[in-house]
Amino acid sequence: QKEVEQNSGPLSVPEGAIASLNCTYSDRGSQSFFWYRQYSGKSPELIMSIYSNGDKEDGRFTAQLNKASQYVSLLIRDSQPSDSATYLCAGDNAGNMLTFGGGTRLMVKP
Amino acid sequence: GAVVSQHPSWVICKSGTSVKIECRSLDFQATTMFWYRQFPKQSLMLMATSNEGSKATYEQGVEKDKFLINHASLTLSTLTVTSAHPEDSSFYICSAPTSGGRDEQYFGPGTRLTVT
Numbered sequence: 001q002k003e004v005e006q007n008s009g010p011l012s013v014p015e016g017a018i019a020s021l022n023c024t025y026s027d028r029g030s031q032s033f034f035w036y037r038q039y040s041g042k043s044p045e046l047i048m049s050i051y052s053n054g055d056k057e058d059g060r061f062t063a064q065l066n067k068a069s070q071y072v073s074l075l076i077r078d079s080q081p082s083d084s085a086t087y088l089c090a091g092d093n094a095g096n097m098l099t100f101g102g103g104t105r106l107m108v109k110p
Numbered sequence: 111g112a113v114v115s116q117h118p119s120w121v122i123c124k125s126g127t128s129v130k131i132e133c134r135s136l137d138f139q140a141t142t143m144f145w146y147r148q149f150p151k152q153s154l155m156l157m158a159t160s161n162e163g164s165k166a167t168y169e170q171g172v173e174k175d176k177f178l179i180n181h182a183s184l185t186l187s188t189l190t191v192t193s194a195h196p197e198d199s200s201f202y203i204c205s206a207p208t209s210g211g212r213d214e215q216y217f218g219p220g221t222r223l224t225v226t
Contacts, residue, residue: 032214034214034215036217041201042219042220043201043203043217043218043219043220044154044203044217045217046111046214046215046216046217049214088153088154090215096142096207096215097144097156097159098215100153100154101153102153103153
């Protein structure tokens with residue numbers, strides 16, 4: 001069974017710190033990976049996608065992919081209280097489907 | 111990013127009635143859409159894959175006769191919860207992948223269903 005695993009948290013970081021969110025996946029056939037942010041009571045919002053080994057930066061966010069280790073991470077620099085949310089990691093599957101991890105709850109404390 | 115809309119955003123219905131939820135891709139065509147359900151403090155659960163021009167594919171344990179899916183056009187999929195019961199109360203979210211070949215999926219804002 002194809003799985004994406006995340007620590008449920010909560011991960012608590014002080015405002016201004018770097019938040020590091022991690023994800024592992026079991027399906028070596030997965031080629032595309034995504035990070036979604038979900039605020040309580042809202043639907044997930046795509047914040048990063050990554051397809052190649054290495055780092056991809058977009059503003060305060062950096063996604064990292066290591067296919068050999070089957071590991072995906074998301075770094076959030078200068079964390080803000082507004083970043084407090086649940087972060088979902090997802091990997092692609094057959095037929096455009098995504099397999100989601102259970103999500104990591106991030107709390108950024110002022 | 112691409113825009114997906116859902117209607118209604120919330121609905122309250124009585125037990126035994128049916129509720130239809132619409133999912134539209136506003137600025138792209140989607141031959142495939144996905145329907146998820148999410149209970150409070152739980153992760154997304156994929157219910158079914160909606161396919162334009164063919165039958166939906168349901169995940170194991172999801173009753174296809176209870177959750178009717180119709181992918182009427184390249185921009186519209188509907189989910190009808192038939193004979194709703196209180197245990198069907200949940201947050202229903204659709205998503206659609208863009209056609210860029212990279213499987214980026216965009217979610218609708220969700221529909222909160224409460225069955226009384």
